[in-house]
Amino acid sequence: MRPTVHDIAAEAEVSLATVDRVLNNRPGVRKVTRDKVERAIATLGYIRDVAAANLAKSRSYPLIFILPEGENAFMRGLEAEVQSARARSAVERTDITILSVPAFDGSALADALDDARRRGPAGVAVVAVEAPQVVAAVGRLRADGIAVVTLVSDLTGSERDHFAGVDNIAAGRTAGSLMRRFLGGRDGPVAIVAGSMLVRDHRDRLEGFSAAVNEGVAKRHLLSVVEGHDDPSEVEKLVQDLLASHADLAGIYSLGAGNRGMIAALERAGRQSEICAIAHELTPYSRAALVSGTIDALLNQDAGHEVRSAIRVLKARADGLSMIEAQERIRIDIFLKDNLPVEPA
Amino acid sequence: MRPTVHDIAAEAEVSLATVDRVLNNRPGVRKVTRDKVERAIATLGYIRDVAAANLAKSRSYPLIFILPEGENAFMRGLEAEVQSARARSAVERTDITILSVPAFDGSALADALDDARRRGPAGVAVVAVEAPQVVAAVGRLRADGIAVVTLVSDLTGSERDHFAGVDNIAAGRTAGSLMRRFLGGRDGPVAIVAGSMLVRDHRDRLEGFSAAVNEGVAKRHLLSVVEGHDDPSEVEKLVQDLLASHADLAGIYSLGAGNRGMIAALERAGRQSEICAIAHELTPYSRAALVSGTIDALLNQDAGHEVRSAIRVLKARADGLSMIEAQERIRIDIFLKDNLPVEPA
DNA sequence: GAATTTTTGATGTACGTAAATCAAAAATGC
DNA sequence: GCATTTTTGATTTACGTACATCAAAAATTC
Structure with a gap:
């Protein structure tokens, strides 16, 4: 049986009230007595029963x-x-x-x-x-x-x-590292779609990605970041434009939300298998795209x-x-x- | 304030004892009374305070x-x-x-x-x-x-x-998929090191890996599985032999334990950067190897x-x-x- | 309708802690 | 050594539930 406050009182040869005063840092206990009680707590290995304590405190x-x-x-x-x-x-x-x-x-x-x-x-x-x-x-x-x-x-x-x-710089680095390895020797630029540079997490991811995607030798061209404000329809338009103006696009990193839009644009253009897409957050939409192969990897925070x-x-x-x-x-x-x-x- | 057994008793117009009998499936309550109490429980949205219950039960x-x-x-x-x-x-x-x-x-x-x-x-x-x-x-x-x-x-x-x-077939598939993508167009066979085929998790991982590493078009040659019995020194010898007999080895999948041995063999041969190594379980040894680049990816179960x-x-x-x-x-x-x-x- | 069985109520104790009160004891100041 | 302050003890109530006991009431049986 694990020790209770009563056991401490007995062990320290003080009253229950004094034990309570020590345990809950209430005033009115001499240093010597306090030490005596704390020694008893240590020798008995007393651990406060939080369930009972919360119950009492309500x-x-x-x-x-x-x-x-x-x-x-x-x-x-x-x-x-x-x-x-x-x-x-x-x-x-x-x-x-x-x-x-x-x-x-x-x-x-x-x-x-x-x-x-x-x-x-x-x-x-x-x-x-x-x-x-x-x-x-x-x-x-x-x-x-x-x-x-x-x-x-x-x-x-x-x-x-x-x-x-999460550490969003590390998340960006992870995305960059995966992009680099998945693309291997393949040519072509990589596009980056963010939600807004007003939020810290998106800025951090961009920083990490940019550093990691070009680690090592080959320098891959990164297109300038576009902002979709985490809005699916806005993102869809942006990705559509990117696909139209870059026939050799090798990869897309979507570091914000609104992935529904990116998925739709990629699939409508029929370029989902040739382009390596990495995105964030597991949602019903991104899950389906990962299963179908439109998205190659998803980073997630639980x-x-x-x-x-x-x-x-x-x-x-x-x-x-x-x-x-x-x-x-x-x-x-x-x-x-x-x-x-x-x-x- | 959330309702207590007392509130149920009041609401159902019965005694505390009867509420207790219903809550803990004790005998001696008429169907009509039981229903009355259960209705009160539902309308008040009573939830048993498990902390208090455990305290009482000890x-x-x-x-x-x-x-x-x-x-x-x-x-x-x-x-x-x-x-x-x-x-x-x-x-x-x-x-x-x-x-x-x-x-x-x-x-x-x-x-x-x-x-x-x-x-x-x-x-x-x-x-x-x-x-x-x-x-x-x-x-x-x-x-x-x-x-x-x-x-x-x-x-x-x-x-x-x-x-x-974990679902070890899925774990094996994941390893296979990563191996396939990381190797990209590169040539060379892939070796597999297991602990023992007597344990289900190792057999499952092998099954998943074999299926996924050759998904798609290119068929990559898999060397026959060797068993290291999760023992670092035994694994080291096995990997040493594999490296000696296969100068063109492209990847190693270590699906059991004893990774210390694999890491040592790879590093002593100086082939840690040319060979893609994927292993299981995050330990102090495998962590260090991942950071240094000897291991390319680690699968882990928490x-x-x-x-x-x-x-x-x-x-x-x-x-x-x-x-x-x-x-x-x-x-x-x-x-x-x-x-x-x-x-x- | 009396005897029996079943159901319900009333009440108390316990779990381990928190928190308060009041009295008693000990330490301190002068 | 007395008054004062500080420290300690003893005791009680409370938190919400579990569980036991005994008596009272209601339902059932014959």
């Missing part, structure tokens, strides 16, 4: 998630993950609210952050857009003692407690992991606890059609 | 893990994960024992399973070796009502409740995920509950040097 964590609107399939998947975290609220003692804001709109996001602040939550998770107003709004939240975690896209120069997302990590960090920060860095690192998954996970039910 | 789950001995780095990593699950025993109410058996030895494994059976655990997780005695021993455990999960390597024809591991999944399933089965299939599926990770996770502390 603490709850009001959290707010701020996500971009729009038909971006990855973001909708992310929202679904937040919803399913909400379903676990009972067990995890969280109380999650979701706020939606227009995508790529710094001032709207800043307003939403201020709105969140007025609600007085324990923590806020936000998909960041890089803008001075946003940095300022995050500062106000932090000043109020509200924990802030950036989700998926980080915010340079802000006082956020943590970034729950939205479920990111949401759960964000919640863990926010709860820890709200309690003034530290986090286990290694545990909160989000991996970059590579999917080929051969290692696709089974379709979610 | 239930514990004695589990036994049976792992192969030897200096197989993956297996030692797996054992470390079981150890760290042991450290969480307090929270998870588990009581984990580890038994070690010689690798690739069916009768020793069967003996260990019988030993486990005598200890009367709630569940057993085992890295299987395919042998009739093992199948029979698993049958005896199941007959005693002990839950059994195969770990990493499955057991054909057995009555195990679940397999906590041992931590597998252990945690096995524990979840064993606990659920011990309680006669069902599991969420999708949640327990273990992914196949692909690592290039560009998307390597940071070194564990």
